[in-house]
Each structure stands twice: as C-alpha cells, then as structure tokens.
Amino acid sequence: MNYFIFIITSAYVDLMRNKARTFLTTLGIVIGVASVVLLQAFGLGLKAYIKGQFDSLGTNLVFILPGNMFRAGGSGFGAGSMGSAISFDEKDLNSLKRASDAEIIVPSTMKSSKIEALGKSEYATIYGTSEEIFPTRNLEIDKGTFFLKSDINKRTKVAVMGPKIAEKLFGQAEFAVDQKISIDKITFKVVGVLKSKGGGGFGGPDFDSYVYIPYKTAFLVNNKKSFSSFVIKAISSERITDLKNETDKILLKRYKEEDFSVAESKEILNTVESIFSMLNMVLVAIGGVSLVVGGIGIMNIMYVSVTERIREIGIRRAMGALEKDILLQFLSESVLLSLLGGVLGLLLSFLIVLILRIFFPAYIDLSSMLMAIFVSSAIGVGFGVFPARSAAKLLPIEAIRYE
Amino acid sequence: MIKISHVNKEYVLDADNIFHALTDINVEIKDKEFVSIIGQSGSGKSTLMHIIGLLDRPTTGKVTVNDQDVSKLNDDEISLLRNDFVGFIFQQFNLINKLTVIENVMLPSIYSRKKLTFDPQQKAFELLKRFGLETKIKSYPNKLSGGQQQRVAIARALIMSPKLILADEPTGNLDSKSGEIVLSLIRDLNHKEKITVIIVTHDMNVAKQASRIIRIKDGKIEK
Numbered sequence: 001m002n003y004f005i006f007i008i009t010s011a012y013v014d015l016m017r018n019k020a021r022t023f024l025t026t027l028g029i030v031i032g033v034a035s036v037v038l039l040q041a042f043g044l045g046l047k048a049y050i051k052g053q054f055d056s057l058g059t060n061l062v063f064i065l066p067g068n069m070f071r072a073g074g075s076g077f078g079a080g081s082m083g084s085a086i087s088f089d090e091k092d093l094n095s096l097k098r099a100s101d102a103e104i105i106v107p108s109t110m111k112s113s114k115i116e117a118l119g120k121s122e123y124a125t126i127y128g129t130s131e132e133i134f135p136t137r138n139l140e141i142d143k144g145t146f147f148l149k150s151d152i153n154k155r156t157k158v159a160v161m162g163p164k165i166a167e168k169l170f171g172q173a174e175f176a177v178d179q180k181i182s183i184d185k186i187t188f189k190v191v192g193v194l195k196s197k198g199g200g201g202f203g204g205p206d207f208d209s210y211v212y213i214p215y216k217t218a219f220l221v222n223n224k225k226s227f228s229s230f231v232i233k234a235i236s237s238e239r240i241t242d243l244k245n246e247t248d249k250i251l252l253k254r255y256k257e258e259d260f261s262v263a264e265s266k267e268i269l270n271t272v273e274s275i276f277s278m279l280n281m282v283l284v285a286i287g288g289v290s291l292v293v294g295g296i297g298i299m300n301i302m303y304v305s306v307t308e309r310i311r312e313i314g315i316r317r318a319m320g321a322l323e324k325d326i327l328l329q330f331l332s333e334s335v336l337l338s339l340l341g342g343v344l345g346l347l348l349s350f351l352i353v354l355i356l357r358i359f360f361p362a363y364i365d366l367s368s369m370l371m372a373i374f375v376s377s378a379i380g381v382g383f384g385v386f387p388a389r390s391a392a393k394l395l396p397i398e399a400i401r402y403e
Numbered sequence: 404m405i406k407i408s409h410v411n412k413e414y415v416l417d418a419d420n421i422f423h424a425l426t427d428i429n430v431e432i433k434d435k436e437f438v439s440i441i442g443q444s445g446s447g448k449s450t451l452m453h454i455i456g457l458l459d460r461p462t463t464g465k466v467t468v469n470d471q472d473v474s475k476l477n478d479d480e481i482s483l484l485r486n487d488f489v490g491f492i493f494q495q496f497n498l499i500n501k502l503t504v505i506e507n508v509m510l511p512s513i514y515s516r517k518k519l520t521f522d523p524q525q526k527a528f529e530l531l532k533r534f535g536l537e538t539k540i541k542s543y544p545n546k547l548s549g550g551q552q553q554r555v556a557i558a559r560a561l562i563m564s565p566k567l568i569l570a571d572e573p574t575g576n577l578d579s580k581s582g583e584i585v586l587s588l589i590r591d592l593n594h595k596e597k598i599t600v601i602i603v604t605h606d607m608n609v610a611k612q613a614s615r616i617i618r619i620k621d622g623k624i625e626k
C-alpha cells in the first residue's frame with residue numbers, strides 16, 4: 001500500500017467515524033469561506049456593474065468636476081477633495097466653448113427635489129442641462145419628444161423624465177406625456193419619457209429616475225445660477241488628450257489647480273473602482289475573521305483527537321513510526337477537515353450566488369475558487385500543526401502505557 | 404546481539420522522591436537465544452523489556468545492539484531500528500481497533516523506509532493463514548477472541564521478519580487453552596525459525612519454556 005494513500009485514507013476514515021463532529025467542526029470554515037467568496041463575488045459584480053454604467057454613458061467624453069478627486073496624480077480619495085468644492089457658471093460654459101477639440105459641451109446642475117403629480121409625490125434627481133445631454137449620453141426617447149435648444153433661452157418649463165420615475169408617478173410611462181408636474185412649487189409640462197438604461201438600486205446612479213429640465217429654467221430656483229459639472233464630447237478619440245489639456249488651461253485662468261478635475265470616463269472609473277476594491281478588501285478581511293474562528297475550532301477538535309488517540313500513537317511508534325509519520329497523520333486529518341469546509345463553503349456560495357443573480361450580477365471567478373481552496377488548506381496546516389506536533393512529540397513509552 | 408551494561412532507570416516522582424525502577428542491570432542476550440525474564444509484579448520486568456526493545460531509554464548505562472551504542476542514535480534512527488529489528492507482543496494485544504486485522508498486520512511495513520523485499524499484503528495474509536485466521540482478515544480486532552487477537556499481534560510482530568521478538572506477558576489475558584496455543588507459536592519462532600525470543604512473565608510454567616531464565620526483584624537481577 002502506498003504510504004500517502006494510506007495516510008490520506010486513514011485520515012478520511014478517522015473523520016468519517018465521527019460524522020457529526022466532523023461536520024460541526026467544518027462549519028466554521030464553511031461559513032468563513034462562504035462569506036469571503038460571497039463578498040468577493042459581490043465586489044466583482046459591483047465592479048462590472050459600474051463599468052457597464054460608464055460604458056452606457058457614451059464615448060469620447062471628458063468630465064469637468066469640482067474638487068481634485070479625479071485629477072490624474074491628484075490626491076485621489078482623501079483630504080480636501082470635496083470640502084471646499086467650487087461650482088461653475090455660465091461664464092465657464094462660454095469659455096469652454098472656445099476649446100477647439102470639443103464637439104459638444106453639456107453643462108449640468110443637479111438637485112434632489114420632491115416632484116408632485118396627480119396627488120402623488122416622489123423624490124428624484126433634477127438634472128438642469130442642455131438638449132445635447134441626450135445624444136451625448138446615448139439617451140433615447142420612448143414617448144413624446146426631447147426638449148429643444150430653444151427651450152433653454154425661453155426658459156420653458158418642460159421636463160423629460162426617465163421611465164422609472166414616470167411609472168411611479170403616472171402608473172405607466174406613456175401616461176406621463178403632456179401631464180403637469182410640480183418641482184419646487186413650479187409647474188412643468190412633461191414632454192417626453194426616455195427609454196430605460198437599466199441599473200440603479202445599488203447605491204449607484206439610477207439614471208431611469210432622473211428628470212431632465214433646461215438649465216436656464218433650473219436657474220429660476222438656483223439663485224447662484226451655477227453648474228455642478230460639464231460633460232464635453234471630443235471630436236474624436238485621438239483628440240481627448242488635447243481636449244483635456246485645453247480645458248484645463250482655460251479653467252486654470254480662473255481657478256486653482258486643486259479646485260477642479262478634468263477627467264476621462266476611464267479615469268473616473270479607475271478612481272471609483274479603487275474606492276470599491278478598498279471597501280471590498282475591508283469586507284473580505286472581516287469575513288476572514290470567521291475563518292480564523294473556524295481554524296481555532298479545528299485546532300480544538302484536533303487536540304481532543306490527539307488525547308483520545310494517545311494509545312494508538314504509542315502503538316504506531318512501537319511499530320516503528322517516526323515522529324514525522326505521526327505529524328503527517330494528524331496534519332493530513334486537519335487539512336482534510338478544513339479542505340472539506342472550504343469545498344462545502346464554496347458550494348454554498350455557488351448556490352447563494354445563483355439565487356443572488358436574479359437581482360444582482362454577482363459572480364465567482366477562478367481566483368476566488370483557488371483562493372478558497374488555498375486558504376482552507378493553509379488554515380488546516382496552520383491550525384493543525386500545533387496539535388499534530390504535540391502528538392508527534394509524545395514519548396513512545398508513555399503513549400503506549402497510557403490508559 | 405544485545406548487551407545491557409550498568410543500566411539504571413529512575414522515575415522522578417516529586418522534588419525529593421526518586422523511584423529506582425532498575426538498578427545496575429547487566430544482561431547479554433545472544434543471537435537465537437530463548438530467554439525469559441521472571442519476577443513479581445512491579446519488579447521492573449516491563450521496564451527492562453522496553454529498554455531492550457528500544458521503546459524506552461535508560462537513565463544511565465549503555466545499551467548496545469549488534470555492537471552499536473544505541474544512546475548515540477537519534478529518535479528517527481531508533482524508530483527505524485525498532486521497525487525492522489524488533490517485534491513486540493503485548494499482554495493487552497495493542498491492536499488498533501479501527502483498522503482491520505490485515506491492516507494491523509501490515510502496519511509496520513507502512514513505516515519502513517527500506518525497499519521491501521516482499522509484498523506486505525501477501526505476507527500478512529500468509530502469516531494470518533498460518534495462524535488459522537484467514538477468514539478474519541477483514542474483521543476488526545474487537546470482534547475477535549483474546550486468543551485470536553494475540554495471534555494477530557504475533558503476525559504483526561513477524562511482518563518485518565525481525566531478529567528479536569519481545570513478548571510481555573503474552574498469555575496474561577488468555578485462558579489456559581488459548582494461552583497454550585500462543586505460547587507454542589512463540590516457542591516455534593525460536594525453535595523452528597531461529598528468532599531470538601525474550602518472554603516476560605511472572606509464571607514459572609511459562610518461564611520454564613525458555614533455555615535461560617533471568618530473575619528480577621525490586622529492579623535488580625537475582626543471581
């Protein structure tokens with residue numbers, strides 16, 4: 001009989017002799033592995049979701065935002081990035097229009113307000129902007145029409161809304177068209193409802209619940225007449241870098257470097273992703289705590305198992321087993337135990353992710369699987385080595401005389 | 404083959420109490436000898452046997468096996484010597500109850516580091532067949548009678564073809580009939596196979612089977 005096959009089968013036989021105890025001991029690892037794998041699956045899903053959202057924004061876009069959070073080589077996520085934020089105004093809009101590589105410049109002012117219609121009321125993000133937002137962000141009309149360029153200067157009180165908010169207020173998207181809504185006590189006419197862009201509901205922007213109004217109309221209630229950001233579409237992808245430099249130069253005439261950011265969508269995506277991966281790492285570390293608890297459970301049961309089998313250890317030593325044979329026997333048992341927990345935990349997370357996918361695109365990738373297997377074996381070794389050593393170090397004569 | 408010179412074994416019971424289990428023991432066992440060690444309970448027979456069988460180390464004194472000083476060997480070397488040089492037979496059988504009979508017999512071969520010149524499974528089966536246990540190979544030891552268990556233990560002691568068999572009260576837990584069978588098997592190992600046998604007992608009738616009797620009393624050898 002091959003030595004290793006013998007060691008592993010006897011470890012297996014020993015674990016199966018006490019199924020209830022084996023199962024209860026692995027439970028800690030099952031829960032630990034499942035929580036770590038699930039948190040990672042959730043993080044991966046979230047990342048993919050955010051990327052999807054950015055892709056749907058449109059291409060060749062440059063964003064101008066207050067604060068230096070997204071500035072390349074800036075302070076990133078941290079001190080002073082948002083606190084002393086500036087806001088832009090129409091003067092900036094006009095100076096940015098001089099940028100030669102810009103095809104479209106879309107200003108926007110955002111505000112969360114209560115919208116009332118037919119006795120119902122809902123909170124939504126009111127987006128004061130120009131008519132060019134629609135092609136820039138790939139927004140398509142479902143019912144009615146977009147508002148027009150002329151509506152801006154005329155300060156027309158018209159609104160285009162996302163399908164989700166339209167449904168909430170009017171029951172069905174098509175019923176919203178030509179209806180009156182009231183935003184901050186001002187009455188607007190709904191001229192159009194957009195096609196769904198999907199997403200929302202996970203803390204990310206819920207584009208389907210946005211209400212778009214001409215920015216000059218929005219200024220009626222915005223005394224500062226300020227914009228919170230600009231989106232600029234470059235005339236081509238090769239010109240994005242030039243466009244960024246140009247706009248940066250324009251704005252630096254008026255603002256300090258740390259007061260604003262000029263960023264492409266991929267830079268914003270990188271920043272958002274790095275914040276999420278940091279958050280995810282913290283969560284995974286917390287999940288790791290239950291793995292440690294599981295490991296301690298294994299250590300405990302292995303010490304019990306050593307005590308129960310002192311006589312057996314003595315017999316094996318009398319038959320010529322070396323210290324390392326005994327060490328390996330107990331170590332393979334603890335590794336098998338925690339590996340079993342790892343595999344069960346992985347299966348459990350597959351099951352949960354399968355259900356979770358109805359609501360959220362979480363997924364388990366190969367590296368999470370390998371990590372689960374690797375980490376659970378490592379726990380078996382790390383926490384099993386102390387009891388196994390205590391078994392190996394027993395004196396043969398004392399072990400065989402033990403009652 | 405084995406030489407024990409000036410061996411003492413002490414147990415520290417507490418701060419000012421040392422128990423002398425063996426005092427100045429000098430014994431030489433020659434190749435192919437059949438020796439018995441006899442003495443009252445607590446006289447130190449098992450302690451001496453464990454030292455001869457390399458399961459225990461003396462507190463002071465020298466043990467040489469084939470002119471090699473055992474105190475110079477490390478734990479691994481002693482374990483390997485125990486594995487292929489010595490076969491133990493205990494009063495309490497000391498079989499592992501979760502292993503089958505044939506697995507118990509094969510156990511020492513698992514721990515051998517030498518290239519085996521035999522197929523352990525086949526040899527284990529032949530030994531068990533020789534002792535009339537071929538129908539029990541897949542049984543578990545706790546399902547066997549005492550006499551059967553001791554025969555399994557003898558088969559296990561023989562699997563590595565040791566030069567020395569140590570039997571500590573091999574008939575102590577058996578009725579007279581199965582005791583007689585076990586004893587004749589052990590006797591044959593010396594008479595027919597020329598294996599060195601040391602048998603530990605407090606029973607003069609058992610001790611008489613050997614060609615030489617060593618008497619031990621209160622940890623000392625009686626002349």
Ligand SMILES: Nc1ncnc2c1ncn2[C@@H]1O[C@H](COP(=O)(O)OP(=O)(O)OP(=O)(O)O)[C@@H](O)[C@H]1O
Nearest residue numbers: 414422424442443444445446447448449450451605
């Ligand atoms: N680990 C130990 N600590 C203290 N005393 C011990 C220890 N092991 C053995 N002894 C003592 O050494 C003495 C000899 O023990 P040993 O087992 O060799 O006796 P024995 O002659 O085999 O007796 P029996 O016929 O009852 O088996 C006994 O008095 C025993 O109490």
Ligand SMILES: [Mg+2]
Nearest residue numbers: 448449450571
């Ligand atoms: Mg004894």
